[in-house]
Amino acid sequence: MALIEVKVPDIGDFDEVAIIEVLVKAGDTVKAEQSLITVESDKASMEIPSSHAGVVKELRVALGDKVSTGSLVLMLETADVGAAASATAVPVAAPVATPIAEPAATMAPASAAAAVVAPGPIEITVPDIGDFDEVAVIELLVKVGDTVTAEQSLITVESDKASMEIPSSHAGVVKSLLVKLGDKVAKGTPIAVLEGVGGAAVAPAAAPAASASAPVSAPAVASAEVAAPVAAVAAAALPAHQPGTPSAALPHASPSIRKFARELGVPLAEVKGSGFKGRITQTDVQNFVRTVMTGSLQTVAQQAKAPAAGSEGAFPGLLPWPKVDFAKFGPIERKDMSRIKKISGANLHRNWVLIPHVTNHDDADITELEAFRVQLNKENEKSGVKVTMLAFMIKAAVAALKKFPEFNSSLDGDQLVLKNYFHIGFAADTPNGLVVPVIKDADKKGIFQISQEMSELAKKARDGKLGPADMTGGCFSISSLGGIGGKYFTPIINAPEVAIMGVCKSTIEPKWDGQAFQPRLTLPLSLSWDHRVIDGASAARFNVYFASLLADFRRIVL
């Protein structure tokens, strides 16, 4: 048994590199080459492995500490006395199996060309990244046509222990990209062809890691660590971080976590990091998988798939949406769905699928009310405000909500939220789709005021000028197709409301008065209700009461 010091290996002249993860704790048994800590610079990240197997006796670093080549990481109790001696004797080289020296000259492939301002296209190649050949390209940070500056990162490469961004040696316009995602690259692999813009090349001497021994740790190089911070690792080849490059938006996780996430197919960008400075840890990835598997969370890809497929994915066991080549049957044209249709469609779909709807149909005799409405409009011709049946229905809805308060409620978990206000929405048909503006405090407004507000809101709706405040807060909705036609339909409840009244065009119907049929103006009613909150008897009563108010509007003041 011997106690040895495990130190940071030669990581070039990158001193003061932050520890962003401590992967072991005192008492842990570690294997040789097992990662102990992760360090990170602004361009690369790297895990520092143990030089020996043993038991961690004491950690000498903490999260956030800055370390350099030779910094003491921990004390390790090892059975191998000989190894211990060599570990302490050669502290720098020991920890990493084979630290790779990267003299400035190794930047030659990229920088040599840079020394001369080439008149024609310039091929950018991977600089010396040590003896790490076959490193995977995990990100393309530029595309054809992009103008890049000298030292701007072009691609990110990754091994199982580190990741790094490969910078351009020249400024210029990207003419072609010679690698794609997943390709394996090594020193000298051509990455891109740039059309030089003259004089922008990086002189070899200016190569970022001018140090004569900027190593890339062996197990290091390649993970998808694309995020803002990447480690000092291959530092030799890495220029200073350039804010604004695409990598800045990428998630913050160490190479091994990225690999772990990739193996599970976890979209790291959607995982919330709980580690130091928001870093994503293995537990975060595992928790993410757990929540997706239990159905409490959907990935962005799953969300996007559900509505597009119509059924596939959303309902296990259901047949996929039929894919038909309509052009085979005749001429077709394609049209994008309007924004409103997409939004209202998604809402209607959710409401239809999640709410157990039942629709009760009934009729209201509006013979007298229609005569009154016509008379009112005649009397107020000059006011410019036209009263339609819908205004009376809004007032009738308020009275019915007062009499049947569960219709003026919303479900919130196991609780019913009963509202003591009366905001009534009305469906409005616009060239771009369906919207539901809301008449606020309809209980405090008269028929004329409601009519006026309705016509203003309907105009705003047609002009596409409704704001969120015009469409929120509704308690109950009315969907009137009365100006168009039809008999009955099944309106979809506008969640989180629990009921909606649909009305169609009134027609003269024969009604038996006990002695003879009388011609009566009859309004078809279709009340859809949420069976979790309301039952059929209440719905029938609501309709009967609503119809009775329209039949004799004096009842509204009772």
Ligand code: CAO
């Ligand atoms: N029976 C007979 N006639 C009716 C009627 C009814 N139930 N309701 C309205 N009318 C008449 C009106 O009196 C008016 O007649 P005049 O032109 O002779 O005055 C005419 O039909 C047009 O009325 P309107 O539609 O302009 O006015 P409104 O207040 O009834 O409705 C609005 C306003 C914005 C709700 C309506 O224009 C609209 O967009 N309706 C469509 C709603 C919809 O799409 N619902 C379906 C949702 S589910 O996809």
